[in-house]
Amino acid sequence: MTMVPRIVHRLETAQFATAAAAVLRTLMREAIASDGECRIVLAGGRTPAAVYEVLCTLADIEWSRVQLFIGDERCVPPHHADSNFAMIERTLVSRAAIPPDQVHRMRGELDAAVAAAEYDRIVAALPEPRFHVVLNGVGADGHTASLFPGDTSITSEQRWSVAAQAPAPFAVPQRVTLSLRALNATRHSVALCTGDDKRTVRRMILCTEEGTPSLPASLLRGSEQTIWCVDPD
Numbered sequence: 521m522t523m524v525p526r527i528v529h530r531l532e533t534a535q536f537a538t539a540a541a542a543v544l545r546t547l548m549r550e551a552i553a554s555d556g557e558c559r560i561v562l563a564g565g566r567t568p569a570a571v572y573e574v575l576c577t578l579a580d581i582e583w584s585r586v587q588l589f590i591g592d593e594r595c596v597p598p599h600h601a602d603s604n605f606a607m608i609e610r611t612l613v614s615r616a617a618i619p620p621d622q623v624h625r626m627r628g629e630l631d632a633a634v635a636a637a638e639y640d641r642i643v644a645a646l647p648e649p650r651f652h653v654v655l656n657g658v659g660a661d662g663h664t665a666s667l668f669p670g671d672t673s674i675t676s677e678q679r680w681s682v683a684a685q686a687p688a689p690f691a692v693p694q695r696v697t698l699s700l701r702a703l704n705a706t707r708h709s710v711a712l713c714t715g716d717d718k719r720t721v722r723r724m725i726l727c728t729e730e731g732t733p734s735l736p737a738s739l740l741r742g743s744e745q746t747i748w749c750v751d752p753d
């Protein structure tokens with residue numbers, strides 16, 4: 521597969537959430553128009569929250585035609601303060617008219633291996649393309665979802681979802697995550713990477729099209745587009 525060069529949107533901080541939501545809206549409407557539905561993976565962490573709050577206010581997204589998935593989850597119950605799904609529910613699911621059976625969360629309350637096997641079956645059953653849009657966060661160490669530097673299985677893992685271990689100091693070590701194979705089984709890959717603490721990793725990743733397992737986020741690719749929404753630095 522030819523590597524799709526990254527498209528970098530440098531967005532002013534004040535407009536970041538609105539501009540990133542507009543990028544997602546366009547891709548979601550495109551998928552619904554062409555395939556009748558949009559299968560989208562949402563990211564956890566803090567950065568996407570403001571984007572979701574804008575996204576769910578955009579009236580021209582047919583939420584009844586959206587299938588919602590998640591990139592990774594911390595092994596906590598769904599309403600726990602550290603739950604990625606809790607954040608997504610608060611900022612988007614509770615406000616957008618997505619039919620509940622089209623919201624596919626990772627069950628962080630289960631044993632990580634059990635929850636990962638369950639989600640692996642869900643993703644394995646999806647038609648091609650498995651996802652139309654995958655939204656990813658990026659950590660200052662270059663991790664994405666719960667794929668952390670030093671994990672030697674990142675590029676060889678064939679399962680769609682696996683149990684993972686977050687190194688200190690990350691909250692909740694036990695994790696469930698989509699594999700790199702799953703994160704890249706998408707037409708459009710979108711990464712959000714803002715903040716001064718991520719300036720160095722942003723430069724290391726965006727200065728070359730080559731990816732490296734030591735910076736898992738550098739390996740993110742879509743089959744049609746690889747979009748990075750970053751600060752204007």
Ligand code: 6PG
Nearest residue numbers: 564565566567657658659664665
């Ligand atoms: C998680 C996330 C993780 C996140 C990055 C960036 O479970 O923590 O999925 O991969 O996207 O750590 O997080 P921030 O947006 O909070 O900087």
